[in-house]
Amino acid sequence: MSNLKYISLFIILLFIGIACTNLDEVWYSAVTPETFFKTEKDVNAALYRPFTHARWYVENDRWRLQEYPADQFAITTKGPHWYNGGENYRYHYHQWTVNDGWIWGTWRGTLMGVALALDTKQDLQNLDYSKVKLTEEDKASHLMQLQTLIAFFYLRGLDYFGGLPIFTSNEGENIPRSSDKETFEHVENLLKEALPKLPKKQQGEAEEGALKQAAAAAMLAQLYFNAEAYIGEDHFDECATICQDIIDGEYGYYELDDDWFGPHDFYNNKSPEIIWSTPSEFNKLQYNWFYADFYHYETYKYFGLDGGANNGAHLQPSRKPTGEIYTEFKLGKPFEKFDNEDLRKKPYIYRGSGKYEGMFLVGRQESPYGITRGTQEYKGEVIYFVDRVARFKKIGIEAPDTASLRSTMADGEENTGIRLVKVPQPNLADENLRNGADNPVIRLAEIYYMLAECKMRAGDKKTAANLINQVRARNFANREDPNPVTADNLDKYRMIDEWGIEFLGEGRRRTDLIRWNMFVTESWWDHKPSNSTHLCRFPVPQQAISGNNALQQNPGYE
Known part of the structure; x- marks a missing residue:
């Protein structure tokens, strides 16, 4: 990563289409913010690059690692098709290896996201925004969005792998992994610092991919929500407090969409439920x-x-x-x-x-x-x-x-x-x-469900049921739910079912099963439990260890 700054600057030049024809005469190691960023367009081009990576990151292999090892999706062999060297079987049967491509792509994609966001953040930090006709408020928003994006990549990496190498600058290489706890605290600190400095969403404002206060708050809630799985600590009370504040509008204006399709349709950037999405445009950054x-x-x-x-x-x-x-x-x-x-x-x-x-x-x-x-x-x-x-x-x-x-x-x-x-x-x-629909990464329904689960775990099943039912009602004609959640029928299986119904296909199922200690202990179609808890983390890919001998493998994969 010691050369990431200069590689990233070259990528940015290509991204905004102004790479020079005399590349042999340009020394990118000598580029400074003052010589590179001339206009607001230059700043935005650099800012958008790590967000473009985030758009890619929340799809593809990251989705596959969440859904195919879980209980809702499968890629069966269909006649002569889709055996794929047994790859699909390995994930379904929890037999993945240190050499599997989805895992390597996710490890690499996670740290690449950190590097791109960190590189841009450091360059913009040193830029005099007045010279590109932007304000200090613009600068603070840009820097804290990038910091939140760094936290997002580390949060997802913690979920997939546990502790990660923690980079705070572009310098250094062959950095060892930090512990699970250290990575957890790094994410926590990044989000806590960024949250109050981000803008709030206003009523009627469309969601166009920028990170606002509620997005950072939701990520912090997600961190606390899964803390038992990540670091063996109960932080459900902290999660519940943040979720209630989001619902109450403390971090901006959001409300549940009236229609089930609102957060997903062609115009979902206008849905009041979307807290953060990655934009998609026909023939451009397609969500396809x-x-x-x-x-x-x-x-x-x-x-x-x-x-x-x-x-x-x-x-x-x-x-x-x-x-x-x-x-x-x-x-x-x-x-x-x-x-x-x-x-x-x-x-x-x-x-x-x-x-x-x-x-x-x-x-x-x-x-x-x-x-x-x-x-x-x-x-x-x-x-x-x-x-x-x-x-x-x-x-x-x-x-x-x-x-x-x-x-x-x-x-x-x-x-x-x-x-x-x-x-x-x-x-x-x-x-x-x-492909006009944006990819909803965080939506208000998730906040309702997180708060419901926290209430359920605290013994308040009545409130939990009411929160879930507020979301469920829109799925039925005249909002008449034939099977609402009640304090009597809400148990861990009904709760995990409700997560699965509302968020089917949204790339989170493995995390929910792990949080409920069901991922390696329960059966589903053509899948028997292994009771091997090390499978709740993916291995560090062999390609990563080969390139960095300071990395240690996760237990159970040595």
């Missing part, structure tokens, strides 16, 4: 990484779009091959956890002009725009997505009947599993809306 993974090769016809997908990921099954709901385990079964009257449980259909209904591709895949037909086992047939995993086409060939079919990660077909459409897709007539 999931499209290829989730949807069938010909789902684009159902959507009325162009461009196929890879037919990989889907919800884990709620039902056995025979159609019976699994009763052998309590976790998982994500589609069946939604009440039948839940508006989200409808099949996804785009209605035009930015309006849509439903959140799943389920059942017969025929829409007003087209039909999804099979290309593999069901070639030419209309695809019917089922909430089951089995090779039904093998009946009469390798199995006498449905009851004889196996249901494991190796037994998928091209129509296996229900597909999530949390991020809406328009048709070609409204293609300008495609």
Whole structure:
């Protein structure tokens, strides 16, 4: 990292499109803020670079590490496709290794995010803002946003790996890992210092990706919320206090969206529920990484779009091959956890002009725009997505009947599993809306649920139920919930189910299971518990250790 400053400056030059043709004559090690930053545009270009990295970071492999080792999603082998050298199996069965790419990408991406934000922060710190016609208030906001972003990367890294190398400048290399506690305290201190110096969101203000007070407060609440898993300490009371303050408007104006789709739709930057999101624009910084993974090769016809997908990921099954709901385990079964009257449980259909209904591709895949037909086992047939995993086409060939079919990660077909459409897709007539939805990283519903869980753990189940029900109500016609949470039915399984229902596919499931001590102790579809607590942390990648012999491996992976 000793040369990161100069590498980052070169990246920034490329990013804003003003790299010189005489690069051999420019010594970037001699660049100073006064010579590089000439205008507000230059400052913003540098500021946006680490935020661009954050947009990438909250997607892709970080999402995969949260969801595929947990109980709601899977990538089954479908005929000859998606074995992927056993990678998908390793995560589902908790058999990952120190050489797995998702883990290396996440370690590297975490520290790269720290480096980019730290580099920019140090340069802007030394800049006279008046020379670029900006104010000291602008400078304070920029610096504290970058500090909060550094805290965010360390917070996520702590969740994945435990203690990390703590960098406070661009100098130094081969730095050893700090302890879990030291990393926890580093995140805590960064956020506490930044929080009061950040701006507050005003009523009616759109969310455009900037970090404000409530975002820093929410990250601090997240740190305390999971403190038992991180450092073995109970900080639920501190979390509850912060969550209540956010709800009460102490850190800016936020309120729950009236509609279930509001925090996710094409215009979700206007939702009063969004605390922090990463922007997405058509043909620019697209929030589209999931499209290829989730949807069938010909789902684009159902959507009325162009461009196929890879037919990989889907919800884990709620039902056995025979159609019976699994009763052998309590976790998982994500589609069946939604009440039948839940508006989200409808099949996804785009209605035009930015309006849509439903959140799943389920059942017969025929829409007003087209039909999804099979290309593999069901070639030419209309695809019917089922909430089951089995090779039904093998009946009469390798199995006498449905009851004889196996249901494991190796037994998928091209129509296996229900597909999530949390991020809406328009048709070609409204293609300008495609990938217009921003990625909500923190939203107010999470604050309600964190406070609810804290209240539940403190013995106040009535208040906990009321907080959850305030969010649940919008998911039903006329806000009439057929199965509200009550003090009597709220236990740890109902709580973890509520997290799974509201935040399905939002890249947090592993963390929630770990907090409830369920990640390595509970069963779900085709997954038996190992009771190996070291699996609650991922290993330090071998590539990282090979490049820095000061790094120590996590226990259990030596």
